[in-house]
Amino acid sequence: MNNTATNTAPCPTVRKQIGKTTYIVRVHFSQTAKETMEDKIKRLLREEVRKM
16 A cells, blocks of 8 residues: 555544454545535535435
8 A cells, every 4th residue: 555645643543343344444634625524524415415
């Protein structure tokens, strides 16, 4: 895996086991994002409702 991040601080990690499979999700937040997480979730929900 090619990691191009310049920040060497460890990123937050979520570990979830479903059955015999363990999923590890690493979270990354963009320093140049133009919308908040709240705005992004609202936008995704609006688009999902529009598709229904």
